[in-house]
Structures are given as structure tokens and as C-alpha cells.
Amino acid sequence: MRLFAAAAVAALCLAGPAMAQSVTVIHAGGLLDKPGQAAKGPSTITVRDGKVASVQSGYVDPPAGARVVDLKDQFVLPGLIDMHVHIFSDDDKMKARIEGSNRDIEDNFVIGVDNARRTLEAGFTTIRDLGSDIRSVTALRDGINNGLLAGPTIVPAGRAIAIRSGHADPSNNLNRDLTDAALAKAENVCNGADDCRRAVRSQISQGAEVIKFTATGGVNSNVAGGLGRQMFDDEMKAIVDTAHMFGRKVAAHAHGTDGIEAALRAGVDSIEHGTFGTPETDALFKKTGAWFVPTMLAPQAALVQARAGARSKNTLDKAEIAAKAAMENHRRAIASGVQIAFGTDTGVSSHGDNGKEFALMIQAGMTPAQAIKAATVDAADLLGRSETLGTLEPGKDADLIAVAKSPLSDVTELERPTFVMRRGVVHKQGGQRQPFPPAGRP
Numbered sequence: 444m445r446l447f448a449a450a451a452v453a454a455l456c457l458a459g460p461a462m463a464q465s466v467t468v469i470h471a472g473g474l475l476d477k478p479g480q481a482a483k484g485p486s487t488i489t490v491r492d493g494k495v496a497s498v499q500s501g502y503v504d505p506p507a508g509a510r511v512v513d514l515k516d517q518f519v520l521p522g523l524i525d526m527h528v529h530i531f532s533d534d535d536k537m538k539a540r541i542e543g544s545n546r547d548i549e550d551n552f553v554i555g556v557d558n559a560r561r562t563l564e565a566g567f568t569t570i571r572d573l574g575s576d577i578r579s580v581t582a583l584r585d586g587i588n589n590g591l592l593a594g595p596t597i598v599p600a601g602r603a604i605a606i607r608s609g610h611a612d613p614s615n616n617l618n619r620d621l622t623d624a625a626l627a628k629a630e631n632v633c634n635g636a637d638d639c640r641r642a643v644r645s646q647i648s649q650g651a652e653v654i655k656f657t658a659t660g661g662v663n664s665n666v667a668g669g670l671g672r673q674m675f676d677d678e679m680k681a682i683v684d685t686a687h688m689f690g691r692k693v694a695a696h697a698h699g700t701d702g703i704e705a706a707l708r709a710g711v712d713s714i715e716h717g718t719f720g721t722p723e724t725d726a727l728f729k730k731t732g733a734w735f736v737p738t739m740l741a742p743q744a745a746l747v748q749a750r751a752g753a754r755s756k757n758t759l760d761k762a763e764i765a766a767k768a769a770m771e772n773h774r775r776a777i778a779s780g781v782q783i784a785f786g787t788d789t790g791v792s793s794h795g796d797n798g799k800e801f802a803l804m805i806q807a808g809m810t811p812a813q814a815i816k817a818a819t820v821d822a823a824d825l826l827g828r829s830e831t832l833g834t835l836e837p838g839k840d841a842d843l844i845a846v847a848k849s850p851l852s853d854v855t856e857l858e859r860p861t862f863v864m865r866r867g868v869v870h871k872q873g874g875q876r877q878p879f880p881p882a883g884r885p
Contacts (some may be wrong), residue, residue, distance in 0.1 A: 465492050467841075467867065468505035471519035473849055474498075476835040478521065478816040482851060488519065490841040493867035497837055500675045512869070517861060518849045520815065521835050522568025524822035524843030525797050526736050527694075527715055529790030530562070530583065530597065531555040531575050552579050559583060559594030561795035564871050566860035568842035569596040569822075569832055571786075573655045573694055573715065577601030581650035593870055593879040596842075598826060600655040601646035602631035603696065604639060604682055606674055610661030610696065635680035643685040654686040655694045655715075659702030662745050662761045663754065663791065670698035670718065670761055672705060679709035692827060694736070698765060700703050700724060707731050713784065713825060716741070720772045723778040734784045734825045737773045739803035740796070742766040753794035773807045783809070784825045785818035798858035801850075811854040841867040 467490040474486040484801055487503040489496040505511050531551045537777050555575075562570060576600065584597040603610075617631050631646065633639040643654055660670045679695075686693045687710070695706035698718040707727045708715060713734040717724070720735075728735060742765040748758035777783060787800045804814040823833030831840045842879060845862035863871035 450691070455868040465867075466490070466496075466509040467512060467864075467869075468503070468509050469519065469843075469864075470502045470515050471517065471845070472515045473518040473833075475518070475520040475815070475849075475851070478819045478834070479812065482518075482849065486519070488792045488835060488843070488875075490864070490867050493841055495837055495839050495841050496833050498835055507838060512862070512872070514862060517754050517845040517847060518856075519843055519845045519862075520850070521819045521833060521836075522840075522844055522863070522865060523566050523798070523818045523857070524569040524571075524785065524826070525562070525567045525787055525789065525830065526571045526713070526784050526822050526825060527738050527786030527788050528562070528794075528797075529571050529574050529788070530558050530570065530794075532570050532790030533558070533706070539723070548576060548579060551576070552583070555579065556584055556592055558790075558794040559587065559592065559597075562596045562789070562797065563865060564860075564863060564876060565595060565795045565797050565855060566844040566863055567797050568840075568844070568863070568865045569598070569826070569828075571598045571653060571694075571826065573600045573653075573696075574603045575599065575601065577646055577649040577651060584649075584650075588867075590880060595842075595865065596832075596840075597725075598652050598828075599650065600653045600694065601649060601651040604631055604633060604642045604646070604654065604656035606657075606678065607632055607634055610657040610659070610664040610799070611672065633678070636677040639678045639681045640685045643682055644689075647686075647689050647691060652691065653694060654682065654691050655696065658695045658697040658706040659699045660761070661696060661698070662742065662765050663758055670765065672699055672702035674705070676705060676709065679705055679711075679777070683710045692825070703727075707733055715786065716765075716788075717776065718742070718769050718772060720776050721725070722775070723779050725776050726780045728776070732782075734821070735776055735781045736784050736786035736825075737769075737776075737804075737807070738786050738788040738800075739769060739773060739807065740792040740800050742769050744792035770803075770807060777808045782821065783813075783817045784822045785814070790875045796858075796862075798855075801854040801857050805854055811851050813817060814854055815850060815857075841865075 469488040471486045474483040487499045492505045554842045586592040587594040614746040615624040683693050692712040695711040696715045697703045697706050700719045703724045715736045746762040746766040749762045801814050820833040823829045843864050844860045846856040850856040861874045
């Protein structure tokens with residue numbers, strides 16, 4: 444009995460410092476804990492075991508043994524959320540076009556690991572990946588969540604559901620042998636409603652947490668024929684109904700007006716790109732409650748690459764059209780009150796440059812406060828994760844960033860985060876990358 448008591452006391456003694464080390468106290472000079480509401484002055488955020496424990500006014504003395512992070516000259520806000528990323532893609536780089544045929548899935552995974560860390564250090568603590576090999580992206584998601592790799596929380600779609608010859612069909616414009624090889628593995632490609640149900644179930648069975656499909660043509664697919672609709676009503680409805688049956692939300696890649704309308708009528712949860720929206724589609728957004736993810740960085744990046752000869756003539760033709768139309772249509776949608784969630788299509792543009800989308804949102808008519816809310820509160824709502832993400836409140840994930848000055852005055856500050864914490868682990872401080880895994884972790 445005495446031996447048992449002694450062991451218990453020893454265990455408590457050992458547990459004390461370990462428990463104290465799991466507490467971090469952050470002193471913030473300015474705080475936007477609930478985007479969409481007023482910012483606060485000096486504040487104290489206490490983080491315990493990866494969660495926000497409390498948010499208090501002023502600088503509160505820390506408990507004994509707690510780690511203290513001094514951000515008294517910084518402005519703190521929730522970690523940012525990007526709703527449209529391709530984490531394994533480096534299409535922004537010319538070498539990707541040269542090396543692509545030499546790469547295997549393992550090479551792409553290494554690229555994804557680096558992209559994930561750069562994304563996190565850019566202040567994006569959560570992303571929705573809308574088009575990757577499903578086995579790879581779920582492995583990366585789990586490696587990050589289990590503390591083995593540094594990166595954002597990933598909500599994966601797997602491969603986008605596409606019809607044959609449509610955007611996201613991997614066999615487009617390949618020679619005979621490569622076409623046969625691509626189609627042998629193209630479980631995301633479907634034709635007809637029943638086959639599209641099968642394609643959705645295939646991605647879900649491998650771990651997809653959201654479903655994406657390509658309602659229209661896409662800029663970067665090597666197929667002529669423009670950016671109009673590519674799926675029939677029954678195919679879109681089959682995809683949406685099947686995904687919703689399994690509790691998954693649905694994102695529709697859609698550029699052309701006809702595809703936007705059809706996808707909204709099919710019941711999608713978000714439209715990605717929405718290049719050729721109209722007053723009628725704006726009204727349909729509001730009627731259905733769907734979100735709009737504009738991805739304004741993407742057409743500009745694709746156009747620069749295509750003009751430089753890094754993409755096909757098919758892509759160049761479509762990029763010219765999309766880049767010309769996007770901004771004016773997005774201005775109209777924002778002015779009409781369509782609900783906006785932040786997304787970039789990063790992978791077309793460069794990973795780590797996600798924050799440059801904010802300036803484009805301001806050009807399109809949003810205020811800095813609205814743009815920040817779109818990348819926090821609203822994005823969390825679209826994800827269905829408002830209980831854990833989007834604001835800094837007790838019980839939520841300790842995902843937060845700091846910038847040198849208030850982004851409510853200058854939204855470009857969000858391109859330069861000085862501090863990044865995800866689930867209580869500090870990944871960037873003083874503008875510098877922090878060691879990972881953290882020192883002292885078992």
C-alpha cells in the first residue's frame with residue numbers, strides 16, 4: 444500500500460510540470476476574437492491542451508509554469524481558412540510542366556509536405572483541398588493531425604468528379620497509350636447519373652470529407668470548348684444527393700452561367716470560381732443559401748503562365764476570357780449580397796501567397812472586415828465546423844495568428860503574419876519558423 448501511495452505521489456510530481464507546460468498565455472496588443480464584431484484592445488488569451496481556455500481583457504498574470512507569448516505590439520486574430528487549395532500541385536512553377544511526366548506519387552507527396560508547411564506559415568491553419576489523389580491527401584491530413592508533420596488542418600475532397608472529356612478527366616488530350624493508362628485509374632470519371640453516384644461513393648470510401656465536381660469546363664484543362672456547362676441535370680443531382688446522403692457538403696467548379704445555374708438548382712453548398720455569374724445567378728445563390736468562393740487569384744495566375752508558354756493554347760484561350768470577366772462579375776455578386784467564403788485555388792497560384800487574395804477582395808468591393816470574416820467565421824460555417832473554428836472562444840481550437848498592424852486598416856498585413864499557432868503549437872514567432880516537432884515533445 445505504501446509503495447502504491449509513493450508511486451502515486453511521484454506520478455503527480457511528474458505530471459505537474461508537464462501539465463503546466465501545456466498552458467500558453469498570449470498577451471495581445473489588439474485582438475479580433477470574433478470577426479464581424481468590433482476589435483478589442485490589450486487582451487490575454489489562455490490556451491490549454493490545444494484549445495482556447497479563456498479570452499480576457501487586459502494583461503492577466505499567467506499561472507505558474509505557463510509559457511508566455513508576448514504579442515503586446517501585435518494584432519491577433521483567428522487562424523485563416525482557405526476553402527479552395529490543391530496542396531500537391533505546384534503548377535505555378537515552370538519546372539512542374541517539365542518534370543511532370545518524371546514524377547511519381549511519392550514525389551508529389553514530398554511536394555505536398557512542403558506546400559503544407561508554407562501554407563501554415565502563411566497564416567492559414569485550415570484548408571479545404573479540392574482536388575488531389577485521395578490516398579495521398581488523407582495520409583497528409585492524418586500525418587498533420589497526429590503531430591508528425593507541420594501543416595494546416597486539411598478537409599479533403601479527393602479527386603473531383605468529372606465526366607469523360609470534362610475538366611478533371613485525367614485522360615484529356617493524351618496519346619493512346621497514356622489515355623488507356625489514365626482511364627484505368629480514373630475512378631473519379633463518370634457518365635450518367637448511376638455512374639456519378641458510383642464515383643462519389645468511391646471518393647467517400649477512401650476518406651473524402653467533402654465532394655467536388657466539375658459542372659463546367661475549366662481554364663487549365665487541355666480541352667477546347669470553352670467554360671460552359673459539361674454535366675446534365677440528373678448527373679449533378681445524383682452527385683449532390685449521394686454526397687448529402689453521406690453527410691458530405693458539395694462544391695461545384697463552375698465558370699459558365701449555365702453551369703452555375705444548374706449546379707445551384709441541384710443543391711450544391713458552394714460554387715467555386717463563378718466567373719460568369721449574372722443578376723439571376725446572384726438571386727439563385729440567395730434563394731438556395733449556397734456560398735460563393737470567388738478564387739480571384741487563379742485567373743490572373745493562369746493567364747500569366749499561359750502567356751509565358753507554360754500552358755497549352757486551349758488554356759490560353761480560356762484564361763484570356765476568364766481573367767477579363769471575373770472581377771466585374773465578382774463585384775456585382777458582392778454588391779448584391781451573395782454570401783462569400785474565402786478561397787484562392789492555390790496550386791494554380793503559389794502556395795504561401797494565399798493572403799494576396801484579400802487585396803483582390805477589397806478591389807471587388809468588400810471591406811477588410813468583411814474579407815477577414817469570409818476567411819474565418821464564414822469559411823468555418825461553410826465547412827460545418829463553427830463549433831471548433833472561425834473565432835477565438837473557450838473550447839475552440841487554438842488556431843490563431845498575429846500581424847504587425849491591424850488588418851482592419853490595411854488588409855495586406857495578412858500577407859505577412861508574424862506569429863502562427865495551430866491547435867496550441869507555435870509554428871512561427873517573430874516572423875521566423877519554429878522547430879517542429881516542438882522541443883520536449885515525447
